Amino acid sequence: MSDQQPIEKVVIIGSGPSGWTAAIYASRANLSPVVYVGVAKQDPGPILPGGQLMLTTDVENYPGFPEGIAGPEMMMKFEEQARRFGTRVVGEDIVRCEFSTDGTPHTLHTSGGSVIRAYAVIVSTGATANWLGLESEMQLARNGGGVSACAVCDGALPMFRDQPVAVIGGGDSALEEANYLTKFASKVHLIHRRDALRGSKVMQQRFIEKPNATVEWNKVVEECLSAPDDRGTQKLTAIRLKDTVTGELSELPVKGMFVAIGHTPTTKFLKDSGLEFDDAGYILLKSRSSRTNIAGVFAAGDVADSVYRQAITASGMGCQAAIDAEHWLGDMGLN
């Protein structure tokens, strides 16, 4: 690493709603941020360019888009807005971070083999919904075929209205999603691999007492079955279930499948960085701020939020992180 190498004021890692919002605010504050967006199609790439919205079809709950907007298109608009104010964008992952604790710049290693230095770093790498791992599941999730990992994002779409749907999982997320779906779907089947739910009793009760709710005990999904609609798009028609006790196979006709078996925050590349995490692996923040335990390192969005996990809350956190970074740089006389 050359001493002549310029030191960045703000590096933003990740390019979902939190990363781009941080970039918009930081660039408008003349901090000349650089966003490491991740490497497309690198498997397993630590950072998904554009974040989870790249796997979403229509976003209908983000204010300002009354007709809804496709997730990937929304992320393109965020990027465009960030670039308009001078944000620089690099199509690489950050694969390792050496955060300093003595006020000197932080050192970041990129997937392209570069070493960069930055006074402030905003981590906004998101979290990944856990999937069952079936090929048919991923194909339908990518093509808007009726498989989703977010009922709050997708559940109100017309394709699921008055149709039978399934929610996979037995925790609070699954119960929350299943409950939410009872408002739209004709029937909500909660599919759980055991004979007892993990989620809280109050959430269980709330779901079970709905007239269109039912639990399929001791069942796992073996396959997502689909057929082309009149536009030729493969759409989910049923799921093949296997009984975990008897081994018996059955088919359940559903138009939607919502996978709610937990999330994994994207923090592997932060291993040994000195950052503090909660028990589930999310970055711990100082109360009511985006500050982490390391000075000059901020976090925003799902990587630091196991509760709300919405595009709009991630954007809000990105805004906070940029403002916190700006204040911190000012306090350090680096702005």
Ligand code: NAP
């Ligand atoms: P979770 O509590 O870890 O539950 C995951 C569920 O998915 C479990 O029931 C698990 O089954 C099942 N599962 C995992 N892998 C599976 C697989 N491959 N195939 C089928 N089923 C699988 O995750 P979560 O529900 O996302 O909740 C995470 C945390 O957030 C929890 O602490 C939860 O209380 C909290 N949360 C709270 C609220 C709320 O209070 N409103 C809402 C959402 C989440 P097993 O039970 O057999 O392990």
